Amino acid sequence: xxxxxxxxxxxxxxxxxxxxxxxxxxxxxxxxxxxxxxxxxxxxxxxxxxxxxxxxxxxxxxxxxxxxxxxxxxxxxxxxxxxxxxxxxxxxxxxxxxxxxxxxxxxxxxxxxxxxxxxxxxxxxxxxxxxxxxxxxxxxxxxxxxxxxxxxxxxxxxxxxxxxxxxxxxxxxxxxxxxxxxxxxxxxxxxxxxxxxxxxxxxxxxxxxxxxxxxxxxxxxxxxxxxxxxxxxxxxxxxxxxxxxxxxxxxxxxxxxxxxxxxxxxxxxxxxxxxxxxxxxxxxxxxxxxxxxxxxxxxxxxxxxxxxxxxxxxxxxxxxxxxxxxxxxxxxxxxxxxxxxxxxxx
Amino acid sequence: xxxxxxxxxxxxxxxxxxxxxxxxxxxxxxxxxxxxxxxxxxxxxxxxxxxxxxxxxxxxxxxxxxxxxxxxxxxxxxxxxxxxxxxxxxxxxxxxxxxxxxxxxxxxxxxxxxxxxxxxxxxxxxxxxxxxxxxxxxxxxxxxxxxxxxxxxxxxxxxxxxxxxxxxxxxxxxxxxxxxxxxxxxxxxxxxxxxxxxxxxxxxxxxxxxxxxxxxxxxxxxxxxxxxxxxxxxxxxxxxxxxxxxxxxxxxxxxxxxxxxxxxxxxxx
Numbered sequence: 001x002x003x004x005x006x007x008x009x010x011x012x013x014x015x016x017x018x019x020x021x022x023x024x025x026x027x028x029x030x031x032x033x034x035x036x037x038x039x040x041x042x043x044x045x046x047x048x049x050x051x052x053x054x055x056x057x058x059x060x061x062x063x064x065x066x067x068x069x070x071x072x073x074x075x076x077x078x079x080x081x082x083x084x085x086x087x088x089x090x091x092x093x094x095x096x097x098x099x100x101x102x103x104x105x106x107x108x109x110x111x112x113x114x115x116x117x118x119x120x121x122x123x124x125x126x127x128x129x130x131x132x133x134x135x136x137x138x139x140x141x142x143x144x145x146x147x148x149x150x151x152x153x154x155x156x157x158x159x160x161x162x163x164x165x166x167x168x169x170x171x172x173x174x175x176x177x178x179x180x181x182x183x184x185x186x187x188x189x190x191x192x193x194x195x196x197x198x199x200x201x202x203x204x205x206x207x208x209x210x211x212x213x214x215x216x217x218x219x220x221x222x223x224x225x226x227x228x229x230x231x232x233x234x235x236x237x238x239x240x241x242x243x244x245x246x247x248x249x250x251x252x253x254x255x256x257x258x259x260x261x262x263x264x265x266x267x268x269x270x271x272x273x274x275x276x277x278x279x280x281x282x283x284x285x286x287x288x289x290x291x292x293x294x295x296x297x298x299x300x301x302x303x304x305x306x307x308x309x310x311x312x313x314x315x316x317x318x319x320x321x322x323x324x325x326x327x328x329x330x331x332x333x334x335x336x337x338x339x340x341x342x343x344x345x346x
Numbered sequence: 347x348x349x350x351x352x353x354x355x356x357x358x359x360x361x362x363x364x365x366x367x368x369x370x371x372x373x374x375x376x377x378x379x380x381x382x383x384x385x386x387x388x389x390x391x392x393x394x395x396x397x398x399x400x401x402x403x404x405x406x407x408x409x410x411x412x413x414x415x416x417x418x419x420x421x422x423x424x425x426x427x428x429x430x431x432x433x434x435x436x437x438x439x440x441x442x443x444x445x446x447x448x449x450x451x452x453x454x455x456x457x458x459x460x461x462x463x464x465x466x467x468x469x470x471x472x473x474x475x476x477x478x479x480x481x482x483x484x485x486x487x488x489x490x491x492x493x494x495x496x497x498x499x500x501x502x503x504x505x506x507x508x509x510x511x512x513x514x515x516x517x518x519x520x521x522x523x524x525x526x527x528x529x530x531x532x533x534x535x536x537x538x539x540x541x542x543x544x545x546x547x548x549x550x551x552x553x554x555x556x557x558x559x560x561x562x563x564x565x566x567x568x569x570x571x572x573x574x575x576x577x578x579x580x581x582x583x584x585x586x587x588x589x590x591x592x593x594x595x596x597x598x599x600x601x602x603x604x605x606x607x608x609x610x611x612x613x614x615x
Binding site for chain 2: 324
């Protein structure tokens with residue numbers, strides 16, 4: 001579920017980073033006004049807790065495969081949304097740096113997908129209204145299950161959108177969506193049950209922990225039903241509209257439309273500039289034009305119909321291959337040289 | 347990977363960051379900025395790019411050798427996290443079957459090219475991120491990001507998180523071992539036990555956090571983690587950043603492998 005750097009385009013990565021940084025800044029500011037010093041160590045230790053808990057596997061009943069805890073929702077329930085978001089973001093940062101889960105540029109996406117949705121959407125809009133003040137055990141459990149499912153569905157949907165807008169994967173929108181959403185429905189169900197179990201355990205063992213944490217919650221965490229309905233209606237219309245728009249066009253049409261969208265953006269402009277300068281450069285550096293293989297007419301026709309074909313031409317490929325091999329050998333030699341000189345020194 | 351392995355993995359990466367080499371001696375900010383620049387440059391390439399990506403391997407290889415990091419360790423970690431990128435990327439060869447001629451007569455579907463491009467980018471970005479921690483240390487990266495404007499509340503909380511990972515993981519490791527010794531043939535590893543373990547872990551965590559807080563208060567904690575080592579940008583930092591910047595720029599805007607390849611062909615023909 002972690003988004004990976006290699007599937008991202010710079011524009012998408014930067015946008016998601018901007019969004020996540022803004023959310024971190026906002027949450028930090030909110031927390032700073034509301035908490036005492038005690039909370040900072042508690043948040044850190046809770047992050048370590050999620051981290052450790054994620055490494056314990058359990059067998060999913062009926063399937064034999066194993067799952068682990070995601071953590072966003074349980075944090076939101078135990079710490080309140082702002083603190084939970086900060087902790088979740090930190091957990092993801094450590095994961096990105098130490099386990100290379102996702103990567104540094106995709107970190108913005110991952111913080112958004114796994115942090116924003118459970119803490120700022122599923123928790124206040126679904127968990128809080130259903131769970132109420134948290135005294136009723138069954139209501140809390142149901143709320144936890146649905147909250148986790150909603151958060152994971154939104155997260156999976158975002159992964160699909162981020163991948164599509166980056167344009168590195170060929171997966172068409174619909175099949176990708178059909179691949180991601182059901183898997184995450186199953187994951188969400190299991191994780192929801194686990195989350196509910198932990199919450200009810202804590203409630204039985206130390207109920208004051210769930211109540212005494214108002215320090216990190218805004219006083220008006222309970223949102224009115226009217227607001228929820230409005231948000232749901234708006235999001236339903238939006239997703240419905242987006243879905244039908246994507247669904248009506250076939251895969252190629254989708255790619256085309258995304259190109260149309262990004263064509264107006266900064267990224268495509270830069271790309272054009274680069275390819276143009278590259279072409280100029282190629283003309284300049286073409287010391288051996290004879291070595292460019294003649295491309296057969298079929299290939300040419302394809303090139304004309306598929307303008308999204310930068311970089312690869314039959315003629316330049318051989319020199320590219322030779323040059324690539326040279327580059328790799330050179331890098332290897334540099335590394336070997338450094339090792340040798342170091343060994344001599346010691 | 348078992349729990350113990352994961353735990354020792356983090357510990358090993360932490361240990362690597364205490365080495366004293368040229369790369370380790372560079373300022374954390376320099377390395378952070380150069381790494382981010384590197385990542386952006388790599389992923390800004392089009393999805394059918396392969397050869398132009400190859401020169402970028404110089405950067406991780408340089409860090410590996412100059413920083414004296416065992417390459418096998420990094421490679422293993424890269425391989426371990428590859429499933430997601432492979433899973434998404436493997437659809438490209440199936441879905442994008444436009445034939446492209448690479449040499450005369452030898453054709454590949456464009457999907458394979460974009461798949462390999464994804465895999466190359468994946469290797470470059472993941473190894474760069476891992477090498478950043480291995481040569482800078484996590485607290486180093488944290489302090490650097492604080493100096494660059496990330497809220498200090500967030501950073502101190504990150505530092506706490508990092509410290510207590512090791513403490514809590516050892517506790518968790520004992521619990522997991524205890525569970526493993528009492529389970530046979532998968533029985534007893536189900537949801538019920540899992541929830542109990544996590545619940546107990548949580549309660550212990552909270553109690554520990556309270557003790558930690560009081561211990562810190564008695565040692566003069568005032569809501570922020572002070573830095574003992576003051577960081578300075580040295581001439582070596584500027585030199586490193588500049589040369590890497592030039593390297594990235596040249597490899598991004600000039601197709602170095604092709605130019606070299608043409609040159610080689612000219613020499614040998």
